[in-house]
Amino acid sequence: MSDVFAALADSTRRALLDRLFSQNGQSLSDLHHGMEMSRQAVAKHLHILETANLVSVHWQGREKLHYLNPVPLGEIVHRWVGKFEDARVEALTDFKKQLEKPPATEQEKRRA
Amino acid sequence: MSDVFAALADSTRRALLDRLFSQNGQSLSDLHHGMEMSRQAVAKHLHILETANLVSVHWQGREKLHYLNPVPLGEIVHRWVGKFEDARVEALTDFKKQLEKPPATEQEKRRA
DNA sequence: TTGACATGCAACTATATGGTTGCATATAAG
DNA sequence: CTTATATGCAACCATATAGTTGCATGTCAA
Known part of the structure; x- marks a missing residue:
């Protein structure tokens, strides 16, 4: 395994x-x-x-x-990938926001 | 890519x-x-x-x-793995059947 | 029993991979 | 301007990986 x-x-x-x-x-x-x-x-x-x-x-x-x-393909891969998939739409939105309107301070620029 | x-x-x-x-x-x-x-x-x-x-x-x-x-993780991996996932329960059943009651002829033994 | 078929094991080789170090370049800060 | 920071590029190295070939072993069939 x-x-x-x-x-x-x-x-x-x-x-x-x-x-x-x-x-x-x-x-x-x-x-x-x-x-x-x-x-x-x-x-x-x-x-x-x-x-x-x-x-x-x-x-x-x-x-x-x-x-x-049939087990591990679903279990391991799907579970691991799913973690990122769950945030797909949300992340996409964040990403666009980031490009459209970059934050002001250094900290915010890097940590937003 | x-x-x-x-x-x-x-x-x-x-x-x-x-x-x-x-x-x-x-x-x-x-x-x-x-x-x-x-x-x-x-x-x-x-x-x-x-x-x-x-x-x-x-x-x-x-x-x-x-x-x-966020795109390719979901697109490629999930799609590819999903193909196998779809057959999960079905395959599991088949697998158990296979072990419990192996078929008769040579052809069937190998191709079942 | 003999031969054919299915697989396993081991040694070897070439290339891919993951890591290093040293130096160059670009931006930011004093 | 000078210095520190952030990154990039290139050469190099050790090991992992994907492939090969040759031979041994186990099972089926004639």
Whole structure:
């Protein structure tokens, strides 16, 4: 459950999540198919997604099936981003005010 | 407006956004204050946030004031994460079903 | 049992990243 | 004018990251 944000930073990993979104429960070979890199590279990315708890796995004989883990994406990211989202309209208003009418004193200029 | 996800991957940068959240319109020196790294390191992080369009700046004399840019955080991240969030409950149900009662045929096993 | 398939492990490489220091430039203040 | 403050630019360094290749192991099928 290490760094979810770091796990999401790589476009290949986001692509893997996309592929799992459109087709859940795929094996490494499935996910590797059509990708422009070695199977091992894909395996590493999947392991990072596993470690970040974004993907959970289920062994089926010799195949390791990968499933989107729905929890942390919503929990962590949405919660963190939501904090800023909540202030969106308000901040936008403040920002415009700031540009239109800069305050007078030094303190106010910097702290407004 | 480069990679928002990459910009969010670093904890220092997320901390900077946090600081701007609690106090908008701070200068580089303000934001550097209390941080365990050089001013130049902070400047680099801020520049990455600027490039990702997460922070916008406003020159006030010799001071460069930094403001949270409310748009892309909500737009990009929330939209991308939301795609997965929408399928949260549904996916959770599917996942449990999968574990409880694995399908019969090879095809179904892998493609269910 | 033998061979094919699916995955894992380990070593290695190149580049990206996060940090440093030193110096230059622009604005504000005495 | 001189000095202090705020920032920018550039070179440099250490480590993290994303990729490779080669080989080992476990499972399925003939």
